[in-house]
Amino acid sequence: MNTQAAIEARLKELGIELPTPPAVAFNYIPTRMGAGTLWVAGQVPFKDGKILVEGKLGGGVSAEDGQKAARQCALNVLAQAKAALDGDLGRIRATLKVTGWVACTPEFYEHPKVINGASDLFVEVLGDIGRHARCAIGSPSLPLNCAVEVDAVFLVD
Template sequence: MASNIDARLAELGITLPVPAVAVANYVPFVITGNLVFVSGQLPMEGGKPVVFGHLGAEVSVEDGVRAARLCGLNLLAQAKAACGGDLDRIRRVVRLTAFVASTPDFTDQPKVVNGASDLMVEVLGDAGRHARVAVGAPSLPLNVAVEIEAVFEIG
């Protein structure tokens, strides 16, 4: 039987990607107590990174929002793996920490990161509301525009 969150994803027409494997000396997530810490996720689509460059230069805010949403989908995929496939174990999103590759004068990082924040609320309702950090970065892995990590509370 599908979970409530799986049913909500289906209703929204969202298919979660296959969780990405770690590409260096770290693990995709760590569970301690009732918290799941998900390592930074990139804007991956079809197993490949997308949306490259810097906000304030070659990447539009709209494309940045799309990148953040893709990061959010990958965060949910990792959380699902951490929960043994049962997204209903998620009690809430505790915090998102987002890095936006941007020029020094770009100040709309929060607008970009709303792509992930809005997704969490869209999928999880009030449990998706979270604390957040959205900061600019001079560069990110593989030249992607956004990277986001998360902490989830599970039951």
């Protein structure tokens, strides 16, 4: 079982500092909790107040840059989860589902490789409870011209 202290130690060991959760810009809430489940709304790759990777995979954005964007999205998911859980990521018992959207050209087909940037981050930080079911989807566009968006569903105490 993960504890908040264990997760914080893992973050420090990985050299990761979770960002301040990005502010909501539209008409939705960043998280919703009920029946032991935490849903985190889709997070785009905001870093330091800017979109980290813009554009389309297969249209000038590399799969590696897409992975970096997915990783940043996952960091933002964890930041939103931490805020919703009163600062205690140790309350997460399982990562149930991750969905990743990839802005791409019709010819691009490496969606799973891109979304691995998020999946790998969840497992690095949360260990086995970071393993999850997943869907990786291509999209003709995403909000704010971002290259990737990721949401997640967690089982929580």
